[in-house]
Amino acid sequence: MLICEQCIPTFDDTLNHHQIQLERQTIFTLQINVGKLCNQSCAHCHVDAGPWRDEMMTTTTFDRLIELLEQSPAVQTVDMTGGAPELNPNFRPFVKKVRALGKNLLLRCNLTVLFEPGQEDTAAFLAQQRVEVVASLPCYLEDNVNNQRGDGVFAKSIKALKQLNALGYGQPDAELQLNLVYNPVGAHLPPSQTALEQAYREQLMGRFGIVFNRLYTLSNIPVTRYAQHLHRNQQYDDYLNLLVENFNPVAARNLMCLQQVSVAWDGSLYDCDFNQMVNLPVGGEVCNIWDIERLEQVPRRIATAEHCFGCSAGAGSSCGGALL
Numbered sequence: 266m267l268i269c270e271q272c273i274p275t276f277d278d279t280l281n282h283h284q285i286q287l288e289r290q291t292i293f294t295l296q297i298n299v300g301k302l303c304n305q306s307c308a309h310c311h312v313d314a315g316p317w318r319d320e321m322m323t324t325t326t327f328d329r330l331i332e333l334l335e336q337s338p339a340v341q342t343v344d345m346t347g348g349a350p351e352l353n354p355n356f357r358p359f360v361k362k363v364r365a366l367g368k369n370l371l372l373r374c375n376l377t378v379l380f381e382p383g384q385e386d387t388a389a390f391l392a393q394q395r396v397e398v399v400a401s402l403p404c405y406l407e408d409n410v411n412n413q414r415g416d417g418v419f420a421k422s423i424k425a426l427k428q429l430n431a432l433g434y435g436q437p438d439a440e441l442q443l444n445l446v447y448n449p450v451g452a453h454l455p456p457s458q459t460a461l462e463q464a465y466r467e468q469l470m471g472r473f474g475i476v477f478n479r480l481y482t483l484s485n486i487p488v489t490r491y492a493q494h495l496h497r498n499q500q501y502d503d504y505l506n507l508l509v510e511n512f513n514p515v516a517a518r519n520l521m522c523l524q525q526v527s528v529a530w531d532g533s534l535y536d537c538d539f540n541q542m543v544n545l546p547v548g549g550e551v552c553n554i555w556d557i558e559r560l561e562q563v564p565r566r567i568a569t570a571e572h573c574f575g576c577s578a579g580a581g582s583s584c585g586g587a588l589l
Contacts, residue, residue: 273509276573283514287523287567289536289548292337292560294525296344296584297322297330298538299356301530303348304378307414309403309448311542313489314348322530327359329554330528334366337560344525344584346373346538351387364394371397373446373584376425377418388425392432397442399481400426405468409450426475435477444479446586452495452504454511454579455482458587481586484508486539486575508574516581519588520573526563528554536567537576538584545570 280287298312299322306315334340343363350356350372363370372391379387391398402422404410410419426443429435435443445465449455462480469475485491487504495501526547527535532554535541546552548564557563581588 273505273571276569276571276577279509279512279574280517280569283517285514285517287517287520287569289526289563289565289567290523291339292524292526292563293339294342294344294521295330295334295337295340295560296346296525296527296538298346298527298529298541299348299350299353301348302352303375304352304381305349305375305414305418307490308494309413309485309491311486311488311491311539312346312348313542318348320530321353322355322532324355326530326532326554327355329532331359331362331366333554333557333560334363334368336558340368340560342369342371344371344373346584349375349378349381351378351384352381357390360390360394360396364396369397370394371399373399373401375401375414376422379425379428380421388428388432392429392434392441395440397444398429398434399444399446400429400477402426402445402465403448404450405465405472413450423473423475426469426477427473430474430476435475437476443477444481445477446481446483448483448485452485452498452500452507454507455484455582455587458482458580479586481584482580482582483584483586484575484578484582486572486582488539488572489542505571505574508578511578512574513577513579513581513589516579516588517577519581520567520576521583521585521588522567526560534563539572539575540568540570543570543572 301314301318301320303314407419434441465480522536529541534547534552545568548566549568576582
């Protein structure tokens with residue numbers, strides 16, 4: 266059933282209809298977007314990152330985050346994203362400090378950054394610090410990856426995965442975790458995460474001898490660059506209809522924002538990385554890391570908008586893959 270644009274319900278109305286109240290619980294994950302500088306400029310990028318961006322988290326902001334982590338024992342995981350986090354000059358000192366606090370550190374890596382000038386030993390550094398790598402690989406087919414991420418990206422990505430495997434990442438029963446991320450090439454929902462993970466394993470092992478731990482399937486969220494892509498191709502309304510029609514109340518009750526908070530490169534606080542990109546502040550209240558003494562003081566209310574249908578459609582989508 267196609268929902269006309271005038272009839273599309275708000276996300277809050279949809280939650281109310283299903284008697285769902287989103288309220289932040291204990292914060293177990295601190296997600297940090299360290300800046301928008303990236304060596305790639307992918308068509309689906311919700312951050313609108315690229316080589317021309319100069320927004321970058323400063324030493325002062327990184328230091329403040331360490332102070333907050335010291336006062337927030339409930340936080341188990343620090344989730345670093347960008348842009349390409351590795352390009353921030355404060356990346357390595359911050360990683361060492363986080364690991365010294367005993368926190369799990371998760372790095373969202375686009376793989377090709379490992380071959381940028383000055384990054385020659387980055388993979389070895391990640392292994393030394395026992396950093397969990399979540400690597401973007403939107404498909405196991407070369408044409409699909411290159412069409413979405415740029416010419417030559419697939420070959421570099423395969424080379425990077427082999428390098429990580431050689432360091433012990435993704436090996437059976439190994440401590441070094443290597444997880445891959447799939448997101449659809451077109452304006453549709455991801456397929457079954459379990460089935461697609463098996464296909465990735467067969468393709469990557471059979472063709473390249475590559476192993477990994479888990480595959481995460483993520484929906485494309487219609488904000489910034491991806492929203493512009495949809496509008497250019499006159500697909501935005503159809504895609505939003507698809508998300509609304511596939512709203513899953515069970516997925517909505519398990520959204521990632523319930524147990525995390527997101528920090529922008531300038532220290533501003535948001536409920537998630539997607540809200541950050543549309544400048545929808547945490548709980549609808551303008552707040553930054555210098556306004557609080559502990560992460561427990563972050564507002565419990567969660568701000569929502571129509572792009573939230575992307576995380577609650579079908580099996581659900583989060584930075585950790587399908588919710589169901």
